Amino acid sequence: DAGVIQSPRHEVTEMGQEVTLRCKPISGHDYLFWYRQTMMRGLELLIYFNNNVPIDDSGMPEDRFSAKMPNASFSTLKIQPSEPRDSAVYFCASRGDVRNTGELFFGEGSRLTVL
Amino acid sequence: GENVEQHPSTLSVQEGDSAVIKCTYSDSASNYFPWYKQELGKRPQLIIDIRSNVGEKKDQRIAVTLNKTAKHFSLHITETQPEDSAVYFCAASIGSSYKLIFGSGTRLLVRP
Numbered sequence: 001d002a003g004v005i006q007s008p009r010h011e012v013t014e015m016g017q018e019v020t021l022r023c024k025p026i027s028g029h030d031y032l033f034w035y036r037q038t039m040m041r042g043l044e045l046l047i048y049f050n051n052n053v054p055i056d057d058s059g060m061p062e063d064r065f066s067a068k069m070p071n072a073s074f075s076t077l078k079i080q081p082s083e084p085r086d087s088a089v090y091f092c093a094s095r096g097d098v099r100n101t102g103e104l105f106f107g108e109g110s111r112l113t114v115l
Numbered sequence: 116g117e118n119v120e121q122h123p124s125t126l127s128v129q130e131g132d133s134a135v136i137k138c139t140y141s142d143s144a145s146n147y148f149p150w151y152k153q154e155l156g157k158r159p160q161l162i163i164d165i166r167s168n169v170g171e172k173k174d175q176r177i178a179v180t181l182n183k184t185a186k187h188f189s190l191h192i193t194e195t196q197p198e199d200s201a202v203y204f205c206a207a208s209i210g211s212s213y214k215l216i217f218g219s220g221t222r223l224l225v226r227p
Contacts, residue, residue, distance in 0.1 A: 031213055042216040043159070043204060056214060091158065095213070102147045102166075102208070104215065106158040 006092050006107035014115050018080040021110045024073055025094030033104065034067055034077050035091040049075065062110075080113045117142050117209050121218030127193045128195050129226050135219045138205035139187040147208040148181060148188045149215070154201045162203075163190070 005024040013019055013032070023030045033048040047057040052069045060067070069075040075113050079086055093104040118141045133165050141147075149164035165172045165179045165188065172179050176195075181188040188207075192199055205218040 025171060031194075034214075035217075042219045045216065048214065050213070102149060102164060102215075104149075104151075104163045106160070108158050 004092055004094050004105050004107035006110050007108055009108060010035055010111045012113045013115065015083055015084055016081045018078065019082045019112060021077040021090050023075045023077070023092030023107060023110070025075070027073070029094035029096045029105070031095040032069060032075050033092065033095070034075070034094045037091060037109070038091045046077070070079070084114045087112055087114050117216050119205060119207050119216050119218040121205050121221060123221060124219065125222045127224045127226060129199060130195060132170070132195055134192045134195055134199070134223055136190045136203055136205070137187060138189070138218050140207040141186070142207065142209055143186065145162065145207040148179070149206050150179060150190050151204045151206065152201045153204065159204060197225050197227050200225045201222060
């Protein structure tokens with residue numbers, strides 16, 4: 001397996017624009033997580049899905065953020081409209097059955113810069 | 116709310132010395148405690164984890180200890196090498212859920 005795949009790797013956009021980040025989890029993993037990483041706030045959990053269903057979105061900062069998982073192999077995180085304070089690295093991670101292993105497998109991240 | 120505190124924020128050691136990073140958690144129902152290593156510009160990767168039914172776990176030069184009564188756990192790296200230089204994150208599960216809350220990270224520098 002190629003691991004968790006995220007796109008784009010880098011995105012530079014202007015304030016007010018819509019941003020869509022994409023993630024393909026590892027095949028067979030039932031859980032998908034979106035994290036945001038900044039120097040000030042560290043790794044923050046935004047939302048996670050189980051079997052394509054959003055389980056906990058309490059970390060989503062505000063209504064400008066939305067996430068979907070239309071099928072087991074694809075998820076998106078959308079920011080509309082974007083603001084400079086959204087600049088961060090956004091990581092997607094997936095995990096299999098926690099009874100076997102709790103390991104989170106992270107993608108390489110999407111570095112977002114909002115000007 | 117749930118919280119994981121990590122100390123120190125930076126740690127500099129001489130090659131060959133040991134390094135210890137400590138974390139405390141707030142949710143007494145937490146039962147899973149992993150440690151991740153993140154090299155500059157890279158993704159976090161799991162290096163070791165421990166579940167609440169175990170007090171200590173070791174894998175070559177790294178070990179993790181867990182004190183459930185005191186709600187703290189620690190990462191120990193012995194015989195440090197320059198390639199151990201990275202940011203290390205502890206994490207704790209929230210109760211019996213599948214959420215992981217991460218500590219703020221420790222930047223470890225191993226001086227050759």
